Amino acid sequence: MAFLKKEEKKNRIIETSLKLFSKNGFHNTTIPDIAKSLNMSVGNMYNYFSSKEILAMAIIRYTSDILGEKIKKINKMKISAHEKIRKIVAMYFNIADKKPEMIEYFLRVYLSNRDVFKNGCEGMICVSAFVTEIMIFFEENVRNGELRDQDFFSAFGLFMGYLGGMVFLKGEEVLEKSLDDYVDDISENIYFALKA
Amino acid sequence: MAFLKKEEKKNRIIETSLKLFSKNGFHNTTIPDIAKSLNMSVGNMYNYFSSKEILAMAIIRYTSDILGEKIKKINKMKISAHEKIRKIVAMYFNIADKKPEMIEYFLRVYLSNRDVFKNGCEGMICVSAFVTEIMIFFEENVRNGELRDQDFFSAFGLFMGYLGGMVFLKGEEVLEKSLDDYVDDISENIYFALKA
Amino acid sequence: MAFLKKEEKKNRIIETSLKLFSKNGFHNTTIPDIAKSLNMSVGNMYNYFSSKEILAMAIIRYTSDILGEKIKKINKMKISAHEKIRKIVAMYFNIADKKPEMIEYFLRVYLSNRDVFKNGCEGMICVSAFVTEIMIFFEENVRNGELRDQDFFSAFGLFMGYLGGMVFLKGEEVLEKSLDDYVDDISENIYFALKA
């Protein structure tokens, strides 16, 4: 492990903790659990993240950055707002399928442990990469007339809440179809809701 | 307190725990915390709810029943689907304003502590009162041609996720306006998304 | 239940507690458990036995009296020491079979909860009915020359320990045969050990 740079090792810790926190929840995942998963000593973990909360905050930033990056790519495409919505929904559900821990972390850790994120992540600052790209998407397409002008958070809540809600339902095993099969319905619904 | 019947006392416990769980989270609220809030001994609490998890499950049923009841009333009104959506959104935000603990419990306790609700509330069974009324709303208005026919969960996820998402944003203090001021925008968005 | 005299009701409580204590152990049997078994309120139980320990001590006296009575009958028979030993062993194993709770109470409650019996049953005083009859048996048959003269407790320990040990082994399910099938072997062994 000595050949890994400090930053690489931090990422390894983040990836592993992300999975464990998402699967078992923040309070049911212990630092020894994480350390064991990483074949690392408990004490050494503290050389990289000085507390469980600081680790949790690093994870949400990490996750938000990856999601933001993916939306940024979609934003740069030369396609209609309608098509962009579809791509965002498809991308989101694809992640929920392939790397469910990323979405679940939002839903089950970030959303519900306010106190953990209180000192350092207040006001969505730690998910700004993700929020910003949704904002760019929204404002660009309002400007070019494809989407109706309205309060940004009315639109943001729709995206974030709707997509998150569907992933939650999937997790509860109440959906008969795969998330993939919902892409059409849901992107249409979002488009109808927002279009000019 | 002796003049309260067992059922009334259970409800008092539920109401108080609901507030504490919503405010501080399930794992940060201890049974002694709840007991103290109720001026009741820890041991006696266990005469009413035999474990913390069983209490948590009673609360979600209680909350879902109240919400379901309110939607049921709206469902019975002789108004258009468009107006019903507006009433549901207004009612939801009104509760989020007046009794925020009910909505927050959904978001911060039920949604994110899968293991707590695993034995007894699997598959949304404990929120069925709420889900059922949304289902009735949706199917009646599809039948009478006001809403587009689509997978129920595509519609349900929109309602539940969108409204929950807005309340979350409010809780994060990122909304400048009061929830009330969002009723118009959001009910329009939902209507556009679902209308025939 | 009102037609039962106080003494009869105490016996009912004793019989029921005897079974529960024997089956689950003293510490794993709660007063509410006993009360429920008796269809009686917890508070009322305390009208008959003012503490769990006092109940436990009443039980050992009750049990010892019954066993002592049975040995007394054997002592009065006009048969040889050899035959008396056989009868005692057979009687003991018969009880262990038909009312195992009586023997188990000796083994699993009385023997192992010294502190419970400390104030009121010190020095085998609560089992004296049983001990006395064994003593009578022993001394009479020493006097008439059928048994060797030796320290009484050397003989008493043989009876009590051997028989108790066999019942313990039965309880551990390591004996392939029924206790009844051991009567011959064991009474021979005891007789050989003690005879003049």
Added chain:
Amino acid sequence: MAFLKKEEKKNRIIETSLKLFSKNGFHNTTIPDIAKSLNMSVGNMYNYFSSKEILAMAIIRYTSDILGEKIKKINKMKISAHEKIRKIVAMYFNIADKKPEMIEYFLRVYLSNRDVFKNGCEGMICVSAFVTEIMIFFEENVRNGELRDQDFFSAFGLFMGYLGGMVFLKGEEVLEKSLDDYVDDISENIYFALKA
């Protein structure tokens, strides 16, 4: 304490718990009691034994091994069955005198807390070291004609029950003489019972 290896420390915990459990009983000895006796924190105890029951089972194995080892040595001696019996009785009473906790643990913890030993020690598996050596003693001396052939458990119950019974009587302070003074009587009785 850092110079002690993990195994040595486990043994230290076993020795101390053995004393406390024997003296006060399993249910009246708390983990904090044990930890305090060891000048160790409660939490750290759980690094060595993951539950109170697992500790109790480790103790019975430990104790049985030591007793078994002592009988094994006697078994290897080139002396008569009669003399071996005497040595076993003497050894047993010597331990009961010098390390009474070992014998008391059998009597007051192992024998009477069936549920504690249910998962892991069923069917005398945790005392097999001791049982096996008694079996070897018995079978060898049946084979060479010194002891009568009979069901093993008839003989085993005699040893275990008789010796245990005497130690129990000693503990109840009803014996006027020291255990040592009973060696002659009791080994004669056992020998008469078992001899060919």
Added chain:
DNA sequence: GATGAATGAGCTTTCATTCAT
């Protein structure tokens, strides 16, 4: 950097006993 034994406060839950009715 790396280790993992050690800490101890804090958690959920239990239960003998009391007492107002």
Added chain:
DNA sequence: AATGAATGAAAGCTCATTCAT
């Protein structure tokens, strides 16, 4: 005599964090 809600101390166990090596 009878009820059972109420008490509260104490139990077994957990875990974030530290620190000597």
